[in-house]
Amino acid sequence: MDISICTSIAYSQWAQKNCMKTCNMCAGGSGLAMTTAAPKACRYSDGVTHAHGTWWQDGCSADAKNCTCNDGIAKCLRLCPRYDSLPVGWALVDKPGQCCPTLDINVHIDDVCQYKGSTHRQDESWSDGCKLSCVCTDAKQGFYQCRERCPAMEFPPGYDCHWEDPAPGKCCRQPKCPPPIVISGYPQD
Structure with missing residues (x-):
């Protein structure tokens, strides 16, 4: 102007x-x-009007926020860290006098399978190196089943069949035979 x-x-x-x-x-x-013009106050979603330059805490739970008012605009950030998925044996625990739940490690959890110091949930599968493939079959009882990842197999007599070394990143050697013999169903892992 x-x-x-x-x-x-x-x-x-x-x-x-x-x-x-x-x-x-x-x-x-x-x-x-x-x-x-004088800076504007903020009217927050809880219905309270906050003066320019002030800060406040919205709530005291895992969803708590720290907010500030800047010329009519309220900006809020999470007060507590967010954990989207926790490993087995870890939990968020509410403690008296604290707004944010704390991370508690080594929580006793029932209904899991224990294998060589690792904990596995119902129907979870895992490998023990290239030797075994396992699955937690009954977590309530702690039962699991393991099988050989690369089962033993004998070739048909009279044919020039042999074993080829595993491909890089794989565990099982692969059977190879000349035509017309085709061996199928052997694990590719």
């Missing part, structure tokens, strides 16, 4: 009518300075 509008005699009536918006002529203003 051209400030000369506020001081020009030709526009003096307009300047007096519009002093609040543009020319600072209200309450004895000289007409030369522009006013700056």
Whole structure:
């Protein structure tokens, strides 16, 4: 805006009518300075109005937030860390006097299979190196079953069959025979 509008005699009536918006002529203003609006307060979703520059805490639970008011805009950040998935044996525990739940490790959990120091849930499968493939079959009882990953197999007599070394990243060597013999169903892992 051209400030000369506020001081020009030709526009003096307009300047007096519009002093609040543009020319600072209200309450004895000289007409030369522009006013700056006061920072706005924030009306938060809980219905409380918070002054510019203030901060507050919204809630005291795993979803708690720290909020600040900046010229009418409330900005909030999570107060507590979020854990999307926790390993077996870990849990979030509410403790008196603390807003955020704390991470508790080594929580006793029933209904799991224990194998060589590892804990596995119902129907979870795992490998013991290249030797065994296991599955937790009854977590309530702690039962699991393991089988050889690469079962023993004998070739048909009289044919030139042999074993080829496992492919990189695989465990089982692969049977190879000349045509017309085709061996199928042997594990590819």
